[in-house]
Amino acid sequence: MAFRVAQISDTHLSPVHPNFVGNFERIAADLRRLKPDLVVNTGDLTVDGADRSDDLTMARRLHDAIGLPWRAVPGNHDVGDDPLPTARQPANAERLARYAEIVGDDSFVVDAPGWRLIGINSLILGSDLPSAANQLAMLRDATNEAGDRTIALFLHKPLYLGGEDPDGTYWRVRNVGRNALMAAFGTRRPALVASGHMHQYRRLRHDDITHLWAPSAAFVVGDGYQQRMGTKLVGYVAHEFRADGGFDSELVTVDGLALDDIVDLPEIYGPHKPVQVGQLGA
Template identity: 35%
Template sequence: MYLIKNLSPIMKRHHVIQVSDLHLSEIRAYNQHGWESCLSYIAHENPDIVVSTGDHALDDPDCLEDHIFARSQLDRITVPWSAVPGNHDIGDLNPNPYQGQHVNHERIERYLGVFGTDRWTRELGTWRLIGLNAFLLGSNVQREEEQYDWLREIVSRDRTRPLAIFLHKPLCVERLDEDSSPNICVVPEGRSRLLAALGDANLRLIASGHNHHYRSFVIGSIAMVWAPSTAQILRMPRSFRALLKPGVVHYWLDDAGGIEFTLAEPPGIVPNDITDLLARYGAMRTVPHLPLESLGEDAGRLLMA
């Protein structure tokens, strides 16, 4: 459990659950059991909103079927939800992206056709929640400028409101002025332009996913939280210390700007370690089929609920 400013016992609190890196597919349903556990847990916890920070599709941003299936699974959430894209949804801004798939207009349009939007804002009491497309940050394309203009307009409405930003990639590993780590984080140009667009806004939280680890640290008054995957883990060397386990992240936000957050492991969730699968097949898009209907009665029953 982590606190940023003590929460007042009489102050209204707002409950957010973040899920990330679902990596779902109907024909390669390796991560479905983890998602079923998360769905049951969310229904029990009944938060005000669920935010999914990307990589909804299994592996390939060009697989429309996986996008459609992932959207159908998010629609099973029993409370309001919002989502932003990950690199496995629209490609990456990394100069050397996974499987050579760069973010581009076609991939973004495919995502928008299924999910409707790649940016949004929601209000919870005094809090403003903003979802951003991390793969426009530093891209130097027109759509990036549109996102900055939209963000500046949203923030200018009231700069005193506590602000939480949700996006797929973290802004940094340790410091806001660090060198580039494009496989892990937003590129430095995008980070600096985002911070400039925010200006003196009351930024309290940046919540991300992407790295399949749970990690948190504080920069000034900003809580930086990395959510793990809802199922999938990959054993590999990392330059940072973090917890390698699946789960969801709870946030409790009070109207004075206080934050409390913690990792939760839904009952029944089991890590899906894909390390050996990737070593053998190279990518999840090429592993053997594991159809959803083959997962057994529990998954089928929950799916039909």
């Protein structure tokens, strides 16, 4: 029997902007029917949990209401973005504490036959925050103690964009964070890196790692504002992790999901500015 994980991502829930609750409920109903062993949200649970507790509270309630075991790693809209001097909402101790209090841990380790599933907070990678060092220590321990289990990593921002793979972009973990992460893995490498944030579905291989971008469960970002690198749709990913270390990952779409473009909803995040790959977002 394979261990089945439903990876939902970028659900962008909020009582102030409940636009995407309908999509969440449709996917939740699908999950209740299929009963995966675990549901993992790879971040941006909320529209603006970085500044609104109510968004985090709603996300927690709706995830609990799925009625299945679930874990989450935060996104930039939940705990703030990379704590750079230019960040409008930098991840900081206050935001991280609020997320921890309302949603729960920002990392996880779950073992399944033949597998160790590790979730981490990608927004603090490579930062000077104390929790960043603690997380790397956790990762080193989880890797060292994985034995012969195959590792799958879940995080919000992708590690790899393909092509020129520019550093310093809003769209992926910066090199400083990626290097720290890979150093913590030592000689081991995850077989799968499953991320969110892009609001596109894509699967690519690089350095013997399968990088899988889950689509958003909420909305897409128009081509004029974000390059099309994968498939722009709304849905989730069903993973099957087998005891022999093999896995299958499949895109799942659900009937009735609304396909909103965030560019058409400026009341939520304001008028969009193009943030192409290679650029740092505002």
